[in-house]
Amino acid sequence: MKKDMICISCPLGCPLSVEMDESGKVLSVSGNSCKRGEQYAIDECTNPVRMLTTTIRVHGGALPMIPVKTSAPIPKGKMMECMQVINRMALDAPIRMGEVIICNICDTGVDIIATNEL
Amino acid sequence: MLKYDLVVIGGGPAGLAAALKAKELGVDKILILERSTTLGGILRQCIHTGFGLHHFGEELSGPEYAYRFIKDVEKTDIEIKVDTMVTDILTGNTVIATNNVDGLMEIQATAIILAMGCRERPRGALEIPGSRASGIMTAGTAQKYVNIEGYMPGKKIVILGSGDIGLIMARRMTLEGAKVEMVCELMPYSGGLTRNIVQCLDDLNIPLKLSCTVIQTHGIERLEGVTIANVDENRKPIPGTEQYIECDTLMLSVGLIPENELTRNAGIMIDPITGGAIVDENRQTSRPGIFACGNVLQVHDLVDYVTQESYTAGEGAAKYIQTKAKNRRPKYIPVCPEGGARYVVPQNISSDADSDVKLYFRVRDVYKNGRITVTNGDTVLYSKKKPKLTPGEMEYVTVKVEDIKKLDKKLPIIVKVEG
Numbered sequence: 001m002k003k004d005m006i007c008i009s010c011p012l013g014c015p016l017s018v019e020m021d022e023s024g025k026v027l028s029v030s031g032n033s034c035k036r037g038e039q040y041a042i043d044e045c046t047n048p049v050r051m052l053t054t055t056i057r058v059h060g061g062a063l064p065m066i067p068v069k070t071s072a073p074i075p076k077g078k079m080m081e082c083m084q085v086i087n088r089m090a091l092d093a094p095i096r097m098g099e100v101i102i103c104n105i106c107d108t109g110v111d112i113i114a115t116n117e118l
Numbered sequence: 119m120l121k122y123d124l125v126v127i128g129g130g131p132a133g134l135a136a137a138l139k140a141k142e143l144g145v146d147k148i149l150i151l152e153r154s155t156t157l158g159g160i161l162r163q164c165i166h167t168g169f170g171l172h173h174f175g176e177e178l179s180g181p182e183y184a185y186r187f188i189k190d191v192e193k194t195d196i197e198i199k200v201d202t203m204v205t206d207i208l209t210g211n212t213v214i215a216t217n218n219v220d221g222l223m224e225i226q227a228t229a230i231i232l233a234m235g236c237r238e239r240p241r242g243a244l245e246i247p248g249s250r251a252s253g254i255m256t257a258g259t260a261q262k263y264v265n266i267e268g269y270m271p272g273k274k275i276v277i278l279g280s281g282d283i284g285l286i287m288a289r290r291m292t293l294e295g296a297k298v299e300m301v302c303e304l305m306p307y308s309g310g311l312t313r314n315i316v317q318c319l320d321d322l323n324i325p326l327k328l329s330c331t332v333i334q335t336h337g338i339e340r341l342e343g344v345t346i347a348n349v350d351e352n353r354k355p356i357p358g359t360e361q362y363i364e365c366d367t368l369m370l371s372v373g374l375i376p377e378n379e380l381t382r383n384a385g386i387m388i389d390p391i392t393g394g395a396i397v398d399e400n401r402q403t404s405r406p407g408i409f410a411c412g413n414v415l416q417v418h419d420l421v422d423y424v425t426q427e428s429y430t431a432g433e434g435a436a437k438y439i440q441t442k443a444k445n446r447r448p449k450y451i452p453v454c455p456e457g458g459a460r461y462v463v464p465q466n467i468s469s470d471a472d473s474d475v476k477l478y479f480r481v482r483d484v485y486k487n488g489r490i491t492v493t494n495g496d497t498v499l500y501s502k503k504k505p506k507l508t509p510g511e512m513e514y515v516t517v518k519v520e521d522i523k524k525l526d527k528k529l530p531i532i533v534k535v536e537g
Contacts, residue, residue: 005316006315008313008316012505012506013506033505050321053166053179054165054290055165055265057268065268067165067181067265076321083293083294115182116162116182117185
């Protein structure tokens with residue numbers, strides 16, 4: 001199995017090509033011009049993670065929405081599931097900067113925290 | 119008449135950093151004038167992360183990055199007037215501003231820092247045929263609707279322009295349940311950061327169509343669709359490649375324009391390429407005591423660089439105020455772009471500059487293994503090959519202070535990029 005991607009470890013943007021076996025184990029990485037590129041390719045093929053940022057509706061604040069983020073990157077495949085949970089929420093002001101809004105969202109071990117105060 | 123040592127116009131990341139630096143260096147009376155209701159500028163609606171990697175060594179969201187500066191300003195005696203519009207800068211560095219509380223104000227400043235930021239190129243600048251249906255807006259406007267005001271501007275979206283705001287909005291709209299059909303880019307390369315192409319488009323299987331543009335919008339009351347077409351090397355649509363795409367929203371991410379109406383009215387010289395003021399290494403404009411920094415000076419890709427530039431301007435303003443350098447007209451050595459370099463900021467260096475000077479520039483085209491050289495007459499100040507140079511990423515080179523001392527002051531400094 002072959003997978004192509006662009007490395008984002010630095011502005012160079014090397015086109016990477018990854019060879020994997022049936023179980024998804026990385027056999028080889030090519031196209032990278034440094035070690036970081038190889039690690040990026042392996043991470044992207046075995047456990048790709050992303051920061052999730054969105055907003056939650058707030059009642060009684062100066063503004064109707066509070067921005068939030070995951071406290072750490074979450075598995076890429078869980079983004080939409082987390083969005084569904086977050087979009088069912090509504091909060092009441094006041095909210096502090098960095099306040100934990102949802103603990104351990106979708107069993108990721110990661111919290112949703114406020115990135116502003118309202 | 120109100121009197122201040124320093125008046126900062128704009129309370130976004132540039133204005134906040136410049137004011138803080140001037141305060142740190144001992145400037146006494148500082149006033150920030152902000153048009154919006156709150157400080158923080160455009161960062162308030164940039165809820166995604168990626169800010170602060172250089173400046174704080176960690177990845178923050180826009181509101182978090184702004185929050186740190188706002189809190190730092192609140193700890194000082196810097197005065198702030200929000201909901202305040204500056205309408206003019208008169209001779210003698212008098213600022214005319216107005217708001218609901220103070221009415222019309224005449225503010226006498228020893229120094230002024232321009233930090234008004236930029237705005238998005240609007241639909242009218244593109245001349246796309248079609249009626250004025252609702253559902254056509256800039257990506258930044260859509261970002262404000264979704265992230266600040268909390269409603270969705272549409273369900274089926276086409277984005278024209280692959281600037282970073284457009285890419286970020288492609289992901290944002292998808293996360294909120296909209297279908298982003300595609301991002302069309304006129305140029306044969308994207309104007310956005312690679313990281314955003316990967317994480318905002320590739321991750322979500324949103325196609326990026328290069329050398330492609332919107333040639334017609336359809337719908338009278340509400341947008342119903344757009345016609346796209348491929349373009350040739352002269353960016354002209356190729357007949358026969360037209361394709362109809364059904365959509366209810368067209369978002370434009372087609373460039374940013376420094377907001378320099380005040381600057382122009384004040385008679386300050388503007389660089390036709392950057393659209394911002396012509397400045398020296400302290401970010402002083404052609405009018406003594408008036409400085410500029412951030413996106414009003416040149417459009418940046420990273421807020422971290424805005425902060426850096428604003429510190430430079432804050433420092434320059436502090437020096438101007440404290441040494442009363444009002445009558446000192448420094449002898450300038452011009453800095454000129456050549457070859458693949460499109461522009462350079464600062465455009466002038468004082469011959470008596472007392473520290474290293476970073477020259478910021480952008481390239482015209484994508485260069486693989488391009489060479490950057492900085493010369494003064496026959497003297498080579500810098501020469502280096504870079505594996506990749508793209509118009510989407512600002513570059514800089516440093517000229518050492520000892521080299522500035524040795525410059526031939528009758529000749530310009532040339533920043534040249536060759537493929």
